[in-house]
Amino acid sequence: MKRLIFLLFLFIGLSASAQVKLLDMSHLQKRVSNADTVYIVNFWATWCGPCVAELPNYEKFQTTHKNQPVKILLVSMDFQSKLNTDVIPFIKKHQYKTEIFLAQRKSDEEWINAIDKDWSGALPGTLIVSQKKGIRKFYEQEFTYDELNKLYQANK
Amino acid sequence: MKKMMTLLLIAGLALTAFKPATEGYKVGDTAADFKLKNVDGKTISLANYTSAKGYIVVFTCNHCPYAQAYEKRIMELDKMYAGKGYPVIAISPNDPVALPEDSYPNMQKRAAERKYTFPYLLDETQDISHTYGVKATPHVFVLQKTASGNVVQYIGAIDDDTENANPNHTNYVQNAVNALLAGNKPAITSTKAIGCSIKWKKGA
Numbered sequence: 001m002k003r004l005i006f007l008l009f010l011f012i013g014l015s016a017s018a019q020v021k022l023l024d025m026s027h028l029q030k031r032v033s034n035a036d037t038v039y040i041v042n043f044w045a046t047w048c049g050p051c052v053a054e055l056p057n058y059e060k061f062q063t064t065h066k067n068q069p070v071k072i073l074l075v076s077m078d079f080q081s082k083l084n085t086d087v088i089p090f091i092k093k094h095q096y097k098t099e100i101f102l103a104q105r106k107s108d109e110e111w112i113n114a115i116d117k118d119w120s121g122a123l124p125g126t127l128i129v130s131q132k133k134g135i136r137k138f139y140e141q142e143f144t145y146d147e148l149n150k151l152y153q154a155n156k
Numbered sequence: 157m158k159k160m161m162t163l164l165l166i167a168g169l170a171l172t173a174f175k176p177a178t179e180g181y182k183v184g185d186t187a188a189d190f191k192l193k194n195v196d197g198k199t200i201s202l203a204n205y206t207s208a209k210g211y212i213v214v215f216t217c218n219h220c221p222y223a224q225a226y227e228k229r230i231m232e233l234d235k236m237y238a239g240k241g242y243p244v245i246a247i248s249p250n251d252p253v254a255l256p257e258d259s260y261p262n263m264q265k266r267a268a269e270r271k272y273t274f275p276y277l278l279d280e281t282q283d284i285s286h287t288y289g290v291k292a293t294p295h296v297f298v299l300q301k302t303a304s305g306n307v308v309q310y311i312g313a314i315d316d317d318t319e320n321a322n323p324n325h326t327n328y329v330q331n332a333v334n335a336l337l338a339g340n341k342p343a344i345t346s347t348k349a350i351g352c353s354i355k356w357k358k359g360a
Contacts (some may be wrong), residue, residue, distance in 0.1 A: 045350075046350060047220075049219075050353065081319060081321065105292065108350045109313070109349060110349070112349075119348070120291030120351075144266060
């Protein structure tokens with residue numbers, strides 16, 4: 001019985017960490033609108049080498065800043081049909097605790113332009129939003145942990 | 157003096173024809189020709205295609221899943237339009253040191269396996285990729301051959317349906333080339349799409 005409960009908890013733990021929510025543009029805009037929080041939104045994909053390589057930096061940043069008003073959102077640009085076959089298994093494997101979404105979009109172009117007119121569409125890309133300071137900046141580049149920290153310090 | 161003027165004129169033309177590499181081309185610019193090594197070892201230039209009316213220049217590569225998703229459609233574009241005067245010219249912009257899968261031998265292998273009917277060129281110095289302003293793979297530049305050079309008429313994605321799941325998708329490149337063949341300007345001249353960032357050489 002004890003063992004069953006343990007297994008049950010293990011299962012709940014795994015499925016909770018493997019949650020990937022679909023996110024459309026209006027939800028994303030709403031999600032980053034809290035004035036007390038700085039949002040760092042990273043656009044990545046399971047197939048994108050440099051994206052996968054930098055994800056641990058975002059995870060580490062969120063862990064080391066958990067008591068600060070900053071929130072990391074990881075938005076996958078994988079094909080929507082790959083949610084169950086690629087994205088969820090990837091998250092399960094890496095056990096990321098940062099919030100993960102899959103971009104629900106009609107077309108890539110619509111999504112890209114809504115995020116930032118200057119984004120070419122190349123991955124990875126990162127958006128930082130601070131409503132309080134009126135900041136909304138997009139970076140088409142990779143980030144190290146230190147660079148993320150600097151980005152936050154400069155915009156908080 | 158006359159010679160001096162001619163030289164100045166040539167210099168001026170060269171400046172207008174070749175914009176700074178960092179900016180990249182915009183629709184209406186005149187695109188530079190190139191000399192790049194094909195997978196068969198030969199050097200290819202746009203000028204080699206004497207009977208072409210224009211070109212579908214596709215920056216693509218081996219490793220990128222988005223490029224792979226479009227590979228068949230790139231091959232179809234060449235089949236559809238090479239005979240009509242718009243051949244596909246594929247160029248790999250990536251630094252093979254950063255991505256061994258995009259090395260010249262691997263490009264040769266992929267072109268042979270998939271039976272590419274178009275050249276697949278390696279931009280070893282990445283100069284042409286910088287000049288064109290390629291942002292991600294795949295990235296298409298439709299050029300129209302005119303008396304004053306190869307004019308950029310369309311920049312962007314092949315269509316708006318990477319997954320090829322929507323039967324009502326818009327074929328941007330086909331529409332652009334069809335318009336040019338009919339003597340018109342493309343209705344949509346630039347689009348964006350998700351893609352794999354270019355692996356530039358370190359320190360470049």
